[in-house]
Structure formats: C-alpha cells, structure tokens
Amino acid sequence: MPKANKRIIFLIDMQSFYASVEKAENPALRNQPIVVAGDPQRRSGVVLAACPLAKAYGVVTAEALWQAQQKCRQLVVVRPRMEHYLQVSLDITRIFQSFTDQVEPYSIDEQFLDVTGSIHLFGNDPLQLAAEIRQRVWLETGINCRVGIGENKVLAKMACDNFAKKQETGVFWLKREQLADTLWRLPIEKLFGVGSRMKRHFHRMGIYQIGQLAALRPAVLIRHWGVNGEVLWRTAHGMDDSPVSLNEYVTQKGIGHHMTLPRDYHTAKEIKVVLLELCEEVCRRARQKERMGQVLSVGCRGANLAPEEGFGRQMKLAEATNDAMALYEAACCLFDRHWTGGPVRSIGVTLGQLVPDNVVQLNLFTDTPKRRSLAQAMDDIRARFGPDAILRAASALESGQARERARKIGGHYK
Structure with a gap:
C-alpha cells in the first residue's frame, strides 16, 4: 500500500493509438498488419502508427512508408483521420475523469492522472485501480492502454515507457526505493x-x-x-515536484508553426511564399491568444531533413508584434542571412517572448490600428468560413501550401 504522504500518479498510454482506433472500428482489419500513414503521392508517406502485428515485421513509427512496405508485403495502409482521433482522445479523457478530476493530457495518446485524492473510492490499491481503468477503456473504445505508476509524473512516465509496455498486465509501479x-x-x-x-x-x-x-x-x-x-x-533519482494540472499549457512560451514540404524547394522566391504563409498562421494564432512576441525564430532543413543541412536562428524584433507582414519582413532577413542556397524540405517559424497584445507602441510611419483592424477582419472571415476562405495572392502560386494545409490537422489530413 502507498504511504499517505506520497502522491499516486498514473501515466496512461494508448497502444499504437491511431492504428488501434482503426482496428477497433473495422473488424476486417483486426488480424491484419496495419499502419496509419500519410499520403505517399505527396512524399509525406511516413508511418504515424503501426499495430503490434506490423511491428512484429520490424515496422517502426516515423519510418518511410516504402520502407515499411518492404518489410511487410501484406501491410495494410490506412490514411489518418486526425479529427476523429482527437474526438476518441477526448472520449478517453472523459473515462479518466470518472476516476479523478485531476487529468492532464500529455499528448493525443498519453494522459497523466493524479488519483491520490480519489483512490480510496476504488479499493485503495493502485494496481487494482490501474487494471480497472484499462478494462473500462478497452470495453468502451476497443483500445488497449498501458499504465505507469509513480509518486510523481516523471516516475509514472518512465514506468510506462520502460516497463509497463513490456508487462502482460500492461501495468508497472516504479518506486523510488527500488530504482537501483x-x-x-x-x-x-x-x-x-x-x-x-x-x-x-x-x-x-x-x-x-x-x-x-x-x-x-x-x-x-x-x-x-x-x-x-x-x-x-x-x-x-525519480525526483519531480510538478503537479498534474489542467492548466499546464496556459503559460505558453512561444507560438510556432512548422511545415514539411511536398518536394524540395530550391529558390528563395518559392521558399518565401511558404515563409509568408507560416508568418500568417503564427500571427493568427497569436492574435487568437491575445499575444504578441518580440523574438522571432526561423529554421529549415535540407533534402534529407538532416539538421546539419539547414539552419536555426533567432533575432529580437524592434518591438513586439503579431502582424504577419512585420514578422515576414524580419523572417526574410533571417532567411537571407543564413540560407546557404541548398534545397529546403522543411521550414518553421516561431514567435517567442510573448506579451499581452493590449498595449501597442504606435509608429509614425506605420498605420498600426488600420493593420490590426485588417488582420482582425481576415481572422473573422476564416473563423466563419474556413482557414482558406481568404488567402494572400502568393498562396495561389504552385509553391503555396495554405490551401492544402487547410485540409489538415497537425500536418495530417482530417
């Protein structure tokens, strides 16, 4: 039994989440090796999730789809349904909330639970409670989950990743006194x-x-x-004082957007089209959160997505902003200064050092109120009619990605 002065934290991970959702909803896939992967026609064919049967052939997450198909000729490929996976994740969260009100999503398929204050309602045994939660998730969703238990979040996380996934019970309790x-x-x-x-x-x-x-x-x-x-x-040493908190992501340090391109981009002209789209998206999200930023980061990678083939640099802006064109001008300066001319396959923009946007430094040479009103009008149109309802003309070029991105969530098709 746990000591009264120790917390009881669970980290619950959904096994091969995307693939498990597809198998649970399509019985014909149940005994087949499947992967959920992007669109190979756009060179984004990367394995997002592989079921245990596929993993038995050596298929691993994040490898190229063609490599996975070479390992397993009978592999079934399912395109991702990101909106649906998000909904299933929310359904699982509601199951967890029937055991404790202290639930913190860590990712779409992992969540922390602090059951210290509620475990007495379920028999006062962490192992038994973990088994009960696993059964509830399985019966209601058809998804298998694993549970790591510890007196803090870092122990629970390592218990799940390193031990629970290898146990037949799917549960492991990692105790500080047994770390050796x-x-x-x-x-x-x-x-x-x-x-x-x-x-x-x-x-x-x-x-x-x-x-x-x-x-x-x-x-x-x-x-x-x-x-x-x-x-x-x-x-x-298994030491971690951070709480399980519903407000874990409220104090956001930066707002960024990264994109893997469908092909190699070779010219500054076409790369800067994507830069503009990224700045537009970052600033839209910043305005949505009523934030501005004063530090801009720009990074890109080359044809093999290797860090050494690209760059990552940042600069302090003259003043905090969430204006897309102001951010774009600064992003172009960073890009021109550090790009060596090689092919670009992925690129990202981040706005950091965030501050509230209710105080603005006026500029004699820029009509700031007019630009803010225009940006707000564009935000309202997109919120009502969709993210691609109004676009900058550059996005109509072949190199533009805004229309395609509007069809996706987290870089994957909805």
Whole structure:
C-alpha cells in the first residue's frame, strides 16, 4: 500500500493509438498488419502508427512508408483521420475523469492522472485501480492502454515507457526505493529527457547506464549543462515536484508553426511564399491568444531533413508584434542571412517572448490600428468560413501550401 504522504500518479498510454482506433472500428482489419500513414503521392508517406502485428515485421513509427512496405508485403495502409482521433482522445479523457478530476493530457495518446485524492473510492490499491481503468477503456473504445505508476509524473512516465509496455498486465509501479534494481539498470537513453545527442555526450563521458549518471555529483552535470544537468540528475533519482494540472499549457512560451514540404524547394522566391504563409498562421494564432512576441525564430532543413543541412536562428524584433507582414519582413532577413542556397524540405517559424497584445507602441510611419483592424477582419472571415476562405495572392502560386494545409490537422489530413 502507498504511504499517505506520497502522491499516486498514473501515466496512461494508448497502444499504437491511431492504428488501434482503426482496428477497433473495422473488424476486417483486426488480424491484419496495419499502419496509419500519410499520403505517399505527396512524399509525406511516413508511418504515424503501426499495430503490434506490423511491428512484429520490424515496422517502426516515423519510418518511410516504402520502407515499411518492404518489410511487410501484406501491410495494410490506412490514411489518418486526425479529427476523429482527437474526438476518441477526448472520449478517453472523459473515462479518466470518472476516476479523478485531476487529468492532464500529455499528448493525443498519453494522459497523466493524479488519483491520490480519489483512490480510496476504488479499493485503495493502485494496481487494482490501474487494471480497472484499462478494462473500462478497452470495453468502451476497443483500445488497449498501458499504465505507469509513480509518486510523481516523471516516475509514472518512465514506468510506462520502460516497463509497463513490456508487462502482460500492461501495468508497472516504479518506486523510488527500488530504482537501483529497476531504472538504474537501463541504458542512459532510457532516461526521460535524454535524446540521441545527449546520449552521445554521455557516452563520451563513459556513462552508459542511468545508474552511472545517478552516482555522479549534481555539480558535475551542472558544470556541463547548467540547470538542465540538475534536472537530469533529479530525473535519474525519480525526483519531480510538478503537479498534474489542467492548466499546464496556459503559460505558453512561444507560438510556432512548422511545415514539411511536398518536394524540395530550391529558390528563395518559392521558399518565401511558404515563409509568408507560416508568418500568417503564427500571427493568427497569436492574435487568437491575445499575444504578441518580440523574438522571432526561423529554421529549415535540407533534402534529407538532416539538421546539419539547414539552419536555426533567432533575432529580437524592434518591438513586439503579431502582424504577419512585420514578422515576414524580419523572417526574410533571417532567411537571407543564413540560407546557404541548398534545397529546403522543411521550414518553421516561431514567435517567442510573448506579451499581452493590449498595449501597442504606435509608429509614425506605420498605420498600426488600420493593420490590426485588417488582420482582425481576415481572422473573422476564416473563423466563419474556413482557414482558406481568404488567402494572400502568393498562396495561389504552385509553391503555396495554405490551401492544402487547410485540409489538415497537425500536418495530417482530417
């Protein structure tokens, strides 16, 4: 039984979420290896989700669809239905809310639950409650989920990712007092917050297991990575004070939009069409949140989507803005300064250092109120008639992506 002074946090992950939704709603797919993938005709054929049967052939998420089809000749490809997946995710959230009012979506297929205050209503046993929640989700949606349990969010997350997914029960309770026999035995890349680049840094330091990092003094990691070094040390020791909160995403630090292009773009003229569309979308979302930003970031990647083939740079604007043309002019300056002329396959724009938009610095050379009124009118038209109801003329060019993007959610077809 858990001690009274410890929280009980669940991280619940839906197994192969998109693929599971498709199988649950189409019995003909139940015993077939399937993947949910983008449109291969537009070179966006990337595996978004693979069912366990497909994974048994070596198919993995995020690989090119043609590679997956080579591994499994009988693979069934289903195009994504993002609006529907969002609705199913909301339905699952409502199931969780019948067990606790402390539910925090972490992604479309992962959610944190704090059951500390409600577990006594369900038998006071975290393992039994996790099994009951899994059964409810299965009976009501046909989707299998896995549950990681811990006294905080980071333990629950690592319990799910590293252990629950490998258990027949689909549940694992990761306890701080047992880290030496569980988490610390795993490779360093299994630590939450350690990506491929950080993994290489640790390997150069001779650190290959999480336990080796946990044995270091925090000062060693702080000297290398500052505050992030201490965060990694605390994570290795299962320490995390962050609450499960419905307001987790209210204090947004930046508003950005990134796009993978359907082909290589080679000229500045066609790339800047997409830059304009990105600035338009970022500023629309900023106005929707009643925010302006004073730091602009622009990044792009080359033909193989490799970071070394592109750039990522930022600049401080003269004044905070959510005006698309002002942002576009600054974005073009950054792009012209840092683009080396190579092909561009993906590009993104982010507006940071956000402030409320109710105070504006007037400019003698710019009719700011008129531009704000025009932007608001365009926002109202799009809100009423759709995102492609009114577009800039540049979007009618072959390089424009605004019309195609209007048909998608999160970069995938609705």
